Amino acid sequence: MKISNLQVNGLSQPIGYHFDHLTFSWDLIGQPEEQLVKQQVLVSEDLEFNKIIKTAETTSSQNILSFNCAFLKPRTRYYWKVITNLKKGIVEKVSHFESGKLKEPWEANWISYKDKAIDSVIFTKSFTVTKEIKNARLYCCGFGLYEASLNDVKITNEVLLPGYHSYDLLNQYQTFDVTEQLREENKLSFLTGNGWYKGRFVFEGGYENIYGDRQKIIAELIIDYKDGTSSTIVTDNSWTVETSFVKENSIYDGEVLDYQSDTECLTLFEIQGEKELLAERSNPPILKQKVMRPEKAFFDQDEKIILDFGQIITGWVEGVVASNQPIRLRFSELMQEGRFYRDNLRTAKQELIVFLSEKERYIRPHFTFYGFRYVEVTGLSMEQAVELKAYAIYSEMEELFQFESSNKKLNQLVQNIQWSQRDNFLDIPTDCPQRDERMGWTGDVNVFANTSCYNMNTRSFYNNYLRNLALEQEKLSGSVPFFVPYPKIVPHENINPFLISAGAAVWGDVATVLPFQLFRHYKDKGLLKNNIGIMKSWVNYLYERDIKNGSKRLWDFDRQLGDWLALDTEDPNNPVGATDPNLIASIFYYRSTSYLAKCLSILKEEKAGHYQQLANEIRQAILNEYYENNRLQLNPLTQTALSLLLRTELYPSQEAKNNLQKSLVGLLEANDNFLNTGFVGTPEITHALVENERSDLAYTLLLNEECPSWLYEVNQGATTIWERWNSISPNGKINGADMNSLNHYAYGAVQDFIIEKVLGLSHLEESSRIFSMKLKPYFDRRLDWVKGGFKTANGQISISWRWQSESMIELKVQIPHNTQLIYSVSDQETRILKSGVTTLEVQKKDDSRSNL
Ligand code: BGC
Numbered sequence: 001m002k003i004s005n006l007q008v009n010g011l012s013q014p015i016g017y018h019f020d021h022l023t024f025s026w027d028l029i030g031q032p033e034e035q036l037v038k039q040q041v042l043v044s045e046d047l048e049f050n051k052i053i054k055t056a057e058t059t060s061s062q063n064i065l066s067f068n069c070a071f072l073k074p075r076t077r078y079y080w081k082v083i084t085n086l087k088k089g090i091v092e093k094v095s096h097f098e099s100g101k102l103k104e105p106w107e108a109n110w111i112s113y114k115d116k117a118i119d120s121v122i123f124t125k126s127f128t129v130t131k132e133i134k135n136a137r138l139y140c141c142g143f144g145l146y147e148a149s150l151n152d153v154k155i156t157n158e159v160l161l162p163g164y165h166s167y168d169l170l171n172q173y174q175t176f177d178v179t180e181q182l183r184e185e186n187k188l189s190f191l192t193g194n195g196w197y198k199g200r201f202v203f204e205g206g207y208e209n210i211y212g213d214r215q216k217i218i219a220e221l222i223i224d225y226k227d228g229t230s231s232t233i234v235t236d237n238s239w240t241v242e243t244s245f246v247k248e249n250s251i252y253d254g255e256v257l258d259y260q261s262d263t264e265c266l267t268l269f270e271i272q273g274e275k276e277l278l279a280e281r282s283n284p285p286i287l288k289q290k291v292m293r294p295e296k297a298f299f300d301q302d303e304k305i306i307l308d309f310g311q312i313i314t315g316w317v318e319g320v321v322a323s324n325q326p327i328r329l330r331f332s333e334l335m336q337e338g339r340f341y342r343d344n345l346r347t348a349k350q351e352l353i354v355f356l357s358e359k360e361r362y363i364r365p366h367f368t369f370y371g372f373r374y375v376e377v378t379g380l381s382m383e384q385a386v387e388l389k390a391y392a393i394y395s396e397m398e399e400l401f402q403f404e405s406s407n408k409k410l411n412q413l414v415q416n417i418q419w420s421q422r423d424n425f426l427d428i429p430t431d432c433p434q435r436d437e438r439m440g441w442t443g444d445v446n447v448f449a450n451t452s453c454y455n456m457n458t459r460s461f462y463n464n465y466l467r468n469l470a471l472e473q474e475k476l477s478g479s480v481p482f483f484v485p486y487p488k489i490v491p492h493e494n495i496n497p498f499l500i501s502a503g504a505a506v507w508g509d510v511a512t513v514l515p516f517q518l519f520r521h522y523k524d525k526g527l528l529k530n531n532i533g534i535m536k537s538w539v540n541y542l543y544e545r546d547i548k549n550g551s552k553r554l555w556d557f558d559r560q561l562g563d564w565l566a567l568d569t570e571d572p573n574n575p576v577g578a579t580d581p582n583l584i585a586s587i588f589y590y591r592s593t594s595y596l597a598k599c600l601s602i603l604k605e606e607k608a609g610h611y612q613q614l615a616n617e618i619r620q621a622i623l624n625e626y627y628e629n630n631r632l633q634l635n636p637l638t639q640t641a642l643s644l645l646l647r648t649e650l651y652p653s654q655e656a657k658n659n660l661q662k663s664l665v666g667l668l669e670a671n672d673n674f675l676n677t678g679f680v681g682t683p684e685i686t687h688a689l690v691e692n693e694r695s696d697l698a699y700t701l702l703l704n705e706e707c708p709s710w711l712y713e714v715n716q717g718a719t720t721i722w723e724r725w726n727s728i729s730p731n732g733k734i735n736g737a738d739m740n741s742l743n744h745y746a747y748g749a750v751q752d753f754i755i756e757k758v759l760g761l762s763h764l765e766e767s768s769r770i771f772s773m774k775l776k777p778y779f780d781r782r783l784d785w786v787k788g789g790f791k792t793a794n795g796q797i798s799i800s801w802r803w804q805s806e807s808m809i810e811l812k813v814q815i816p817h818n819t820q821l822i823y824s825v826s827d828q829e830t831r832i833l834k835s836g837v838t839t840l841e842v843q844k845k846d847d848s849r850s851n852l
Helices: 408-424 442-455 459-475 510-522 525-548 581-602 608-628 639-647 654-670 682-691 695-703 710-715 746-759
Strands: 002-008 022-029 036-044 052-058 064-067 077-086 090-098 111-113 121-128 133-143 145-150 171-177 185-193 216-225 230-234 240-243 246-250 254-258 268-270 278-280 286-292 296-299 305-322 327-332 334-336 339-341 351-355 360-363 370-378 389-395 401-405 761-763 771-775 785-792 795-803 808-815 819-824 830-833 836-843
Touching: 002 077, 002 090, 022 036, 022 077, 022 525, 036 064, 052 064, 064 525, 111 240, 133 185, 185 216, 185 246, 286 305, 305 351, 305 408, 327 339, 334 370, 389 408, 401 408, 401 746, 408 442, 408 710, 408 746, 442 459, 442 510, 442 682, 442 746, 459 510, 459 525, 510 525, 510 581, 525 581, 525 608, 581 608, 581 639, 639 654, 639 682, 654 695, 682 695, 682 746, 695 710, 695 746, 746 761, 746 785, 771 785, 795 819, 808 819
Parallel strands: 171 278, 254 351, 771 819
Antiparallel strands: 002 022, 022 064, 036 052, 036 077, 077 090, 111 216, 111 268, 121 185, 121 240, 133 145, 133 171, 133 216, 145 185, 216 230, 246 254, 286 389, 296 305, 305 360, 305 370, 305 389, 327 351, 327 370, 334 339, 401 785, 761 771, 785 795, 795 808, 808 836, 819 830
16 A cells, blocks of 8 residues: 655645645555555654644545644644554655745835836845755745746746736735755846736736736745754845846737847835735646647748647747847647638737847747747748747646547547646636637636546646635625636726626636535535635625515526527527526526535535525526426527526426427437537536436537537547637638637536546545445447546546447446445446456447437
8 A cells, every 4th residue: 555646735745835724635556455444644843743733534535634724833844644544554654835924924025116117127136145054945926927046047947927816816925945046145036027917918909007017026035044043035125126138028919038138227116015915825836737849840821931739739939049030939729721820819919029149049938828739930940940849838737537439539529628628727717828818717617617627636726716716706795707817997988898797697606616516526625615605605695686686586687698609599699699598597596506505514514404495495486487487488498408407407397307308309309419509508418418318319419520519620620629619610711710719628518428428437426435436327339439547546447338249338447445436237226336347248228229
């Protein structure tokens, strides 16, 4: 038995992170015969564990324990140990984490400059260290974005610090261990840029200086010496500030680097105060995660060099270049008729311009990122251009899920979804990473939450998103904005309504769906406790609005986005689809309230019953309004409406359910068995069909290859998920440039169908003593075989199935120790599959339509 992957709140050995709960988790890998008795976590300030500060134990094999964190002291290293007692013997493993400054006041002040605002400045301080160092920590933050160096070497491999959060409500600072980097003579410097803080950002042309108009930094370098003394270097008016070689930089537009320009000294300005918002960071590091060489390089119709990296990624390119003329790199997702195409970026310039002063130099961007597959190169020869490398940049998250099947196109689809997740999980979950938008749209997160938690360990990533959401929500008295962070733009004529409104169905419901899904996946009670307030505030907000609007227990009084981008209306310019927006809203009012009740009962909070009662009332009101009063008949029945009603079991009788099923099948048949759902219906429809005995139709939708379908995109050469079903027309032409990203994960929500229904593996809503998942695959003759795996805290679960004959399937399962699968033999019967390898012969029922 081996313990590994020790994490605190989903992070390995975090230093200076924000801990509002402390959840320790670990992997325990071993053999089935090694039986677990109990597991214990000890916390101490010393590595020998002489004085134990906290301890707790569990008999569960979830390998997770949450603690209250009130005991934390500032700037302290804590050691923690897992002790696993087995029937025969004990194994243990130690790790550590370190607190930040917590409530300790900052000695340092923010420093900025008085001169006219420019795009990038460098703050510097030189100092001498004469004694032997024991430990040194740098506590720092810089806005817009910063890169800190000690003695001209970057102090971290993290990029785009301090990330993007609600800067007006919270200033997340970082902590770095710089013990090894200090010398006798030292130079500490901060190169700063605009970023989301002061650069052009937010759709529709963008706004500048959203959070501030000048770069500023704050830093405390605390050095502990071996003789027991310590000293602190702080940002104050003894620092210098000067112009930098980064002449222009912007999230949307890219960067201009001028190595020919001289630096000019600026006038430093020490800011008094403004330190109340400083708090420990919670975002996982943003890193350069994958490197790629161009797959192809060619000249386009305009005789320009084009590099094709073969995959749409988010990131940038780097490399050694030599040129006596300006170098320009432009980034795009698509080629059109042999030409470099960029219109769907809208106003985002996405470029890198470099003026070299010397013959040769290694170049890279600093304060931007690009969504791209193709790079157009000017100012370099083809030989030089092909040496450039692309880096995919996204937040650190362990990948958990693998999938393969006999259908190569389906495999490509899963790859595309996983890429859209990587590409859009850069500090916040963005809608898209390329055009002048790149915002944390809440509705997109809602529909993709389940899939994304299967794909990667998103605990700390979403914890950070929800921390920002909670702050924004507090300002909105319980309501939830369309995007988080929520930049506050001063209202003006023709302002986009999204910037001055909040609280729509599905988008706002991320406040309940995301915490609910996080618990379902990671069983982290500390995290759930932390987020239960967000869930409650949202439901209370809806309830109060319900009361003000006549206490109908229906949500039929707000402007809604409906089934965003559905294809079921005649009007191609109507983005909200044909489904009754009030029906969607009322169903989500019901879903949110039910999820809250469930989570409260998991936490054993007494209010659970109260919210369950409210959920029952909403359910009853929906049944009355839509069935008794026949509202359903008055509405155009849509694939989305029917799928949602079926999935949330909102029907008064078996007969009504049968009617919904029949109507859904009828609608599909009338549409040649193609879907026409938008953001809301798409994650539901395949599940709804399977759960209602039409897995054959669900598979048809999954495997359709013409537009609109997932594999249509694959056939068109997609390497990520598109924003629209018809983003690219069958003739290969892009279908409009205005709102047409080729890298939008929302429709990738179908992956949870592939995981839960095709492979058949799902998480349970509650935690259990033995780590358990549900196994219920739906077989279909159109796939010869399927195999997949999922990394758990006890090791890998692997599932595969393969048709042996026209009516027999071999189902093979490999289950790690202390884990079990609850296998549905039929609707009435379940069987527990235990650790080890199990092979089952499954007889396919003759009457099943899935035997196509
Ligand atoms: C975004 C979306 C978002 C939608 C909401 C779009 O511009 O890209 O994904 O959810 O607006 O209206």
